[in-house]
Protein backbone atom coordinates (compact mmCIF):
# COMPACT_ATOMS: atom_id res chain seq x y z
CA UNK A 1 0.00 0.00 0.00
CA UNK A 2 2.88 2.27 0.95
CA UNK A 3 4.61 1.70 -2.40
CA UNK A 4 1.31 2.29 -4.21
CA UNK A 5 1.11 5.78 -2.66
CA UNK A 6 4.70 6.53 -3.63
CA UNK A 7 3.93 5.42 -7.18
CA UNK A 8 0.94 7.76 -7.37
CA UNK A 9 3.01 10.58 -5.95
CA UNK A 10 5.60 10.08 -8.65
CA UNK A 11 2.92 9.86 -11.26
CA UNK A 12 1.41 13.12 -10.07
CA UNK A 13 4.77 14.89 -9.96
CA UNK A 14 5.49 13.64 -13.46
CA UNK A 15 2.19 15.02 -14.77
CA UNK A 16 2.79 18.33 -13.01
CA UNK A 17 6.20 18.52 -14.64
CA UNK A 18 4.80 17.85 -18.13
CA UNK A 19 2.08 20.43 -17.52
CA UNK A 20 4.68 23.00 -16.41
CA UNK A 21 6.68 22.44 -19.59
CA UNK A 22 3.59 22.74 -21.79
CA UNK A 23 2.55 25.87 -19.95
CA UNK A 24 6.01 27.35 -20.36
CA UNK A 25 6.13 26.58 -24.08
CA UNK A 26 2.65 27.97 -24.55
CA UNK A 27 3.23 31.22 -22.68
CA UNK A 28 6.76 31.89 -23.83
CA UNK A 29 6.86 30.94 -27.44
CA UNK A 30 4.18 33.40 -28.42
CA UNK A 31 5.11 36.56 -30.27
CA UNK A 32 2.28 39.08 -30.42
CA UNK A 33 0.05 36.15 -29.49
CA UNK A 34 0.99 34.36 -32.65
CA UNK A 35 2.95 31.17 -32.09
CA UNK A 36 6.51 31.25 -33.42
CA UNK A 37 6.98 28.58 -36.00
CA UNK A 38 10.45 27.22 -35.53
CA UNK A 39 11.90 26.40 -38.91
CA UNK A 40 15.08 24.45 -39.08
CA UNK A 41 15.80 25.82 -42.54
CA UNK A 42 14.88 29.30 -43.66
CA UNK A 43 13.08 29.88 -46.96
CA UNK A 44 15.72 29.43 -49.60
CA UNK A 45 17.02 31.25 -51.48
CA UNK A 46 17.33 33.99 -48.89
CA UNK A 47 16.04 37.28 -50.19
CA UNK A 48 17.14 40.85 -49.61
CA UNK A 49 14.37 43.29 -48.74
CA UNK A 50 12.89 45.72 -51.26
CA UNK A 51 15.20 48.45 -49.93
CA UNK A 52 18.23 46.29 -50.80
CA UNK A 53 19.18 45.33 -47.27
CA UNK A 54 19.49 42.08 -45.34
CA UNK A 55 19.72 42.06 -41.56
CA UNK A 56 21.12 39.36 -39.29
CA UNK A 57 20.79 39.11 -35.54
CA UNK A 58 23.69 37.27 -33.92
CA UNK A 59 22.81 35.44 -30.73
CA UNK A 60 26.23 34.31 -29.56
CA UNK A 61 25.65 32.79 -26.14
CA UNK A 62 22.02 32.18 -25.42
CA UNK A 63 22.67 29.64 -22.61
CA UNK A 64 19.08 28.62 -22.22
CA UNK A 65 18.71 26.46 -19.12
CA UNK A 66 15.38 25.24 -17.78
CA UNK A 67 13.16 28.28 -18.21
CA UNK A 68 11.59 29.80 -15.14
CA UNK A 69 13.67 27.57 -12.88
CA UNK A 70 17.06 28.74 -14.18
CA UNK A 71 18.91 31.17 -12.01
CA UNK A 72 20.54 34.17 -13.66
CA UNK A 73 24.25 34.60 -13.24
CA UNK A 74 26.08 37.84 -12.63
CA UNK A 75 23.14 40.21 -12.28
CA UNK A 76 22.73 42.82 -9.56
CA UNK A 77 21.70 41.24 -6.22
CA UNK A 78 18.46 43.26 -6.31
CA UNK A 79 17.57 41.62 -9.66
CA UNK A 80 18.50 38.09 -8.72
CA UNK A 81 15.10 36.95 -7.43
CA UNK A 82 13.21 38.25 -10.42
CA UNK A 83 15.49 36.88 -13.07
CA UNK A 84 15.39 33.61 -15.00
CA UNK A 85 15.64 32.30 -18.56
CA UNK A 86 12.41 34.18 -19.19
CA UNK A 87 14.54 37.36 -19.22
CA UNK A 88 16.56 35.76 -22.02
CA UNK A 89 13.43 34.91 -24.04
CA UNK A 90 12.11 38.40 -23.42
CA UNK A 91 15.37 39.92 -24.68
CA UNK A 92 15.21 37.74 -27.81
CA UNK A 93 11.60 38.72 -28.42
CA UNK A 94 12.37 42.43 -27.88
CA UNK A 95 15.35 42.28 -30.24
CA UNK A 96 13.29 40.57 -32.95
CA UNK A 97 10.51 43.16 -32.61
CA UNK A 98 12.91 46.11 -32.56
CA UNK A 99 15.40 45.15 -35.26
CA UNK A 100 13.13 42.89 -37.36
CA UNK A 101 16.03 40.74 -38.59
CA UNK A 102 15.71 38.66 -41.75
CA UNK A 103 17.77 35.90 -40.17
CA UNK A 104 18.79 34.94 -36.64
CA UNK A 105 22.19 33.26 -36.42
CA UNK A 106 22.75 30.66 -33.74
CA UNK A 107 25.73 28.41 -34.44
CA UNK A 108 25.95 25.00 -36.24
CA UNK A 109 27.56 23.74 -39.52
CA UNK A 110 25.75 24.70 -42.70
CA UNK A 111 25.48 27.13 -45.57
CA UNK A 112 22.85 29.72 -46.42
CA UNK A 113 23.21 31.46 -49.75
CA UNK A 114 21.39 34.32 -51.42
CA UNK A 115 23.68 34.36 -54.51
CA UNK A 116 25.12 37.75 -53.49
CA UNK A 117 25.69 37.16 -49.80
CA UNK A 118 26.74 33.76 -48.51
CA UNK A 119 26.60 32.75 -44.89
CA UNK A 120 28.89 29.98 -43.71
CA UNK A 121 28.17 28.33 -40.39
CA UNK A 122 30.97 26.20 -39.01
CA UNK A 123 30.69 24.03 -35.94
CA UNK A 124 33.77 24.63 -33.82
CA UNK A 125 32.89 21.81 -31.43
CA UNK A 126 32.99 22.07 -27.67
CA UNK A 127 35.85 20.50 -25.71
CA UNK A 128 38.42 17.98 -26.81
CA UNK A 129 41.53 16.33 -25.44
CA UNK A 130 44.88 16.71 -27.19
CA UNK A 131 47.69 14.48 -25.91
CA UNK A 132 45.95 14.10 -22.59
CA UNK A 133 45.31 17.82 -22.15
CA UNK A 134 41.76 19.20 -22.27
CA UNK A 135 41.25 22.11 -24.62
CA UNK A 136 38.47 23.72 -26.65
CA UNK A 137 37.28 22.37 -29.98
CA UNK A 138 38.59 23.64 -33.29
CA UNK A 139 37.51 23.69 -36.93
CA UNK A 140 38.75 20.52 -38.63
CA UNK A 141 40.60 20.11 -41.92
CA UNK A 142 37.51 18.40 -43.43
CA UNK A 143 35.41 21.49 -42.59
CA UNK A 144 38.02 23.78 -44.16
CA UNK A 145 37.94 21.62 -47.30
CA UNK A 146 34.15 21.92 -47.35
CA UNK A 147 34.46 25.69 -46.91
CA UNK A 148 36.97 26.02 -49.75
CA UNK A 149 34.85 24.02 -52.19
CA UNK A 150 31.54 25.66 -51.20
CA UNK A 151 33.10 29.09 -51.57
CA UNK A 152 34.61 28.22 -54.95
CA UNK A 153 31.32 26.80 -56.22
CA UNK A 154 29.39 29.87 -55.10
CA UNK A 155 31.89 32.24 -56.67
CA UNK A 156 31.67 30.34 -59.97
CA UNK A 157 27.84 30.49 -59.86
CA UNK A 158 28.09 34.18 -59.14
CA UNK A 159 30.35 34.76 -62.14
CA UNK A 160 27.96 32.82 -64.37
CA UNK A 161 24.98 34.84 -63.21
CA UNK A 162 26.84 38.08 -63.85
CA UNK A 163 27.90 36.86 -67.26
CA UNK A 164 24.33 35.96 -68.24
CA UNK A 165 22.88 39.30 -67.20
CA UNK A 166 25.86 41.11 -68.79
CA UNK A 167 26.58 43.54 -66.02
CA UNK A 168 29.79 45.46 -65.68
CA UNK A 169 32.88 43.92 -64.04
CA UNK A 170 32.06 41.31 -61.49
CA UNK A 171 32.07 42.12 -57.79
CA UNK A 172 33.57 39.30 -55.83
CA UNK A 173 30.77 37.67 -53.89
CA UNK A 174 30.61 38.64 -50.25
CA UNK A 175 30.31 36.12 -47.46
CA UNK A 176 30.11 36.10 -43.68
CA UNK A 177 31.17 33.24 -41.42
CA UNK A 178 29.80 32.27 -38.04
CA UNK A 179 31.28 29.94 -35.46
CA UNK A 180 31.32 29.68 -31.72
CA UNK A 181 34.87 29.35 -30.43
CA UNK A 182 37.42 32.04 -31.40
CA UNK A 183 40.59 31.14 -33.30
CA UNK A 184 43.99 31.63 -31.57
CA UNK A 185 44.88 34.73 -33.66
CA UNK A 186 42.03 36.67 -32.01
CA UNK A 187 44.37 37.05 -29.01
CA UNK A 188 46.60 39.37 -31.06
CA UNK A 189 43.76 41.86 -31.33
CA UNK A 190 44.42 42.95 -27.77
CA UNK A 191 47.50 44.78 -29.04
CA UNK A 192 45.71 46.40 -31.96
CA UNK A 193 42.92 48.86 -32.46
CA UNK A 194 39.54 47.27 -31.76
CA UNK A 195 35.97 48.53 -31.41
CA UNK A 196 34.10 47.46 -28.29
CA UNK A 197 35.09 45.73 -25.12
CA UNK A 198 37.96 43.30 -24.50
CA UNK A 199 36.76 42.11 -21.10
CA UNK A 200 38.51 38.78 -20.65
CA UNK A 201 41.16 36.49 -22.08
CA UNK A 202 40.34 34.74 -25.37
CA UNK A 203 39.46 31.13 -24.55
CA UNK A 204 40.31 29.16 -27.67
CA UNK A 205 41.74 25.81 -28.63
CA UNK A 206 45.44 25.01 -28.29
CA UNK A 207 45.20 23.72 -31.87
CA UNK A 208 45.56 26.18 -34.72
CA UNK A 209 44.04 24.44 -37.73
CA UNK A 210 44.69 27.27 -40.20
CA UNK A 211 41.24 28.88 -40.30
CA UNK A 212 42.60 32.40 -40.83
CA UNK A 213 44.86 31.25 -43.68
CA UNK A 214 41.90 29.50 -45.34
CA UNK A 215 39.62 32.53 -44.96
CA UNK A 216 42.27 34.81 -46.45
CA UNK A 217 42.77 32.43 -49.39
CA UNK A 218 39.08 32.05 -50.32
CA UNK A 219 38.71 35.88 -50.39
CA UNK A 220 34.91 36.15 -50.09
CA UNK A 221 34.56 36.12 -46.28
CA UNK A 222 34.61 39.75 -45.09
CA UNK A 223 33.74 39.20 -41.45
CA UNK A 224 33.56 36.40 -38.91
CA UNK A 225 31.17 36.35 -35.94
CA UNK A 226 32.14 34.46 -32.81
CA UNK A 227 31.03 34.00 -29.22
CA UNK A 228 32.14 31.91 -26.26
CA UNK A 229 33.78 34.70 -24.20
CA UNK A 230 30.72 36.49 -22.90
CA UNK A 231 32.36 39.69 -21.69
CA UNK A 232 34.19 40.28 -24.97
CA UNK A 233 32.09 42.08 -27.57
CA UNK A 234 34.73 43.75 -29.73
CA UNK A 235 35.47 43.73 -33.46
CA UNK A 236 39.07 43.67 -34.64
CA UNK A 237 40.71 43.14 -38.02
CA UNK A 238 43.09 40.28 -38.84
CA UNK A 239 44.64 40.32 -42.32
CA UNK A 240 41.71 42.23 -43.80
CA UNK A 241 38.99 40.10 -42.19
CA UNK A 242 36.93 41.37 -39.26
CA UNK A 243 36.44 39.17 -36.23
CA UNK A 244 33.53 40.26 -34.07
CA UNK A 245 32.23 38.90 -30.80
CA UNK A 246 28.50 38.90 -30.15
CA UNK A 247 28.79 39.45 -26.38
CA UNK A 248 26.82 37.55 -23.74
CA UNK A 249 23.13 37.22 -24.58
CA UNK A 250 21.59 34.83 -22.07
CA UNK A 251 21.01 35.47 -18.38
CA UNK A 252 21.82 31.92 -17.31
CA UNK A 253 25.31 32.18 -18.85
CA UNK A 254 28.07 33.97 -16.95
CA UNK A 255 28.61 37.71 -17.41
CA UNK A 256 29.75 40.58 -15.28
CA UNK A 257 27.62 42.32 -12.67
CA UNK A 258 26.60 45.72 -13.99
CA UNK A 259 27.38 44.81 -17.61
CA UNK A 260 24.18 44.62 -19.67
CA UNK A 261 23.48 41.47 -21.71
CA UNK A 262 23.77 42.26 -25.41
CA UNK A 263 23.31 41.16 -29.02
CA UNK A 264 24.99 42.03 -32.29
CA UNK A 265 23.14 43.09 -35.42
CA UNK A 266 24.67 42.81 -38.90
CA UNK A 267 23.30 44.68 -41.90
CA UNK A 268 24.27 44.01 -45.53
CA UNK A 269 23.33 46.66 -48.11
CA UNK A 270 23.18 46.13 -51.86
CA UNK A 271 24.50 48.50 -54.48
CA UNK A 272 21.82 50.09 -56.65
CA UNK A 273 22.44 49.56 -60.37
CA UNK A 274 20.60 51.36 -63.19
CA UNK A 275 17.74 48.90 -63.22
CA UNK A 276 18.45 46.37 -60.54
CA UNK A 277 20.23 45.61 -57.29
CA UNK A 278 23.86 44.67 -57.77
CA UNK A 279 26.18 42.87 -55.34
CA UNK A 280 26.75 43.77 -51.71
CA UNK A 281 28.05 47.30 -51.30
CA UNK A 282 28.44 47.65 -47.54
CA UNK A 283 28.35 45.55 -44.39
CA UNK A 284 27.60 47.31 -41.11
CA UNK A 285 27.27 46.16 -37.54
CA UNK A 286 26.21 47.47 -34.14
CA UNK A 287 25.14 46.09 -30.79
CA UNK A 288 22.05 46.51 -28.63
CA UNK A 289 22.14 46.38 -24.85
CA UNK A 290 19.32 44.88 -22.79
CA UNK A 291 18.96 48.09 -20.76
CA UNK A 292 15.96 50.37 -20.42
CA UNK A 293 16.69 52.10 -23.75
CA UNK A 294 17.92 49.05 -25.65
CA UNK A 295 20.92 51.28 -26.30
CA UNK A 296 22.55 51.00 -29.71
CA UNK A 297 26.34 51.08 -29.41
CA UNK A 298 29.55 50.71 -31.41
CA UNK A 299 28.06 51.09 -34.89
CA UNK A 300 30.73 50.58 -37.53
CA UNK A 301 31.17 49.77 -41.22
CA UNK A 302 32.95 46.43 -41.56
CA UNK A 303 33.35 46.35 -45.30
CA UNK A 304 32.61 48.59 -48.26
CA UNK A 305 33.05 48.03 -51.97
CA UNK A 306 36.12 49.99 -53.00
CA UNK A 307 34.94 53.23 -54.67
CA UNK A 308 37.40 52.74 -57.59
CA UNK A 309 34.86 50.48 -59.34
Ligand SMILES: *[C@@H]1O[C@H](CO)[C@@H](O)[C@H](O)[C@H]1NC(C)=O
Nearest residue numbers: 044045113114115150153154
Ligand atom coordinates in the same frame (compact mmCIF):
# COMPACT_ATOMS: atom_id res chain seq x y z
C1 LIG B 1 22.88 28.58 -53.71
O1 LIG B 1 21.52 28.93 -53.90
C2 LIG B 1 21.06 28.74 -55.24
C3 LIG B 1 19.66 29.29 -55.30
O2 LIG B 1 18.90 28.84 -54.23
C4 LIG B 1 21.11 27.24 -55.58
O3 LIG B 1 20.67 27.03 -56.90
C5 LIG B 1 22.56 26.77 -55.44
O4 LIG B 1 22.65 25.38 -55.65
C6 LIG B 1 23.09 27.10 -54.04
N1 LIG B 1 24.52 26.82 -54.02
C7 LIG B 1 25.10 26.03 -53.10
C8 LIG B 1 26.56 25.83 -53.22
O5 LIG B 1 24.46 25.54 -52.17
Ligand SMILES: *[C@@H]1O[C@H](CO)[C@@H](O)[C@H](O)[C@H]1NC(C)=O
Nearest residue numbers: 075076079082083084086087
Ligand atom coordinates in the same frame (compact mmCIF):
# COMPACT_ATOMS: atom_id res chain seq x y z
C1 LIG C 1 14.02 40.07 -15.51
O1 LIG C 1 12.64 40.20 -15.74
C2 LIG C 1 11.90 40.68 -14.61
C3 LIG C 1 10.43 40.61 -14.94
O2 LIG C 1 10.15 41.32 -16.14
C4 LIG C 1 12.37 42.09 -14.27
O3 LIG C 1 11.69 42.58 -13.13
C5 LIG C 1 13.87 42.04 -13.98
O4 LIG C 1 14.36 43.35 -13.76
C6 LIG C 1 14.62 41.42 -15.14
N1 LIG C 1 16.00 41.29 -14.76
C7 LIG C 1 16.99 41.65 -15.55
C8 LIG C 1 18.38 41.49 -15.01
O5 LIG C 1 16.79 42.08 -16.69
Ligand SMILES: *[C@@H]1O[C@H](CO)[C@@H](O)[C@H](O)[C@H]1NC(C)=O
Nearest residue numbers: 260289290291292293294295
Ligand atom coordinates in the same frame (compact mmCIF):
# COMPACT_ATOMS: atom_id res chain seq x y z
C1 LIG D 1 17.99 56.04 -21.20
O1 LIG D 1 17.65 57.29 -21.82
C2 LIG D 1 17.34 58.32 -20.89
C3 LIG D 1 16.86 59.53 -21.68
O2 LIG D 1 17.74 59.80 -22.74
C4 LIG D 1 18.57 58.64 -20.03
O3 LIG D 1 18.28 59.62 -19.10
C5 LIG D 1 19.00 57.35 -19.31
O4 LIG D 1 20.20 57.59 -18.59
C6 LIG D 1 19.23 56.23 -20.31
N1 LIG D 1 19.50 54.99 -19.60
C7 LIG D 1 20.51 54.20 -19.92
C8 LIG D 1 20.66 52.94 -19.11
O5 LIG D 1 21.31 54.43 -20.83
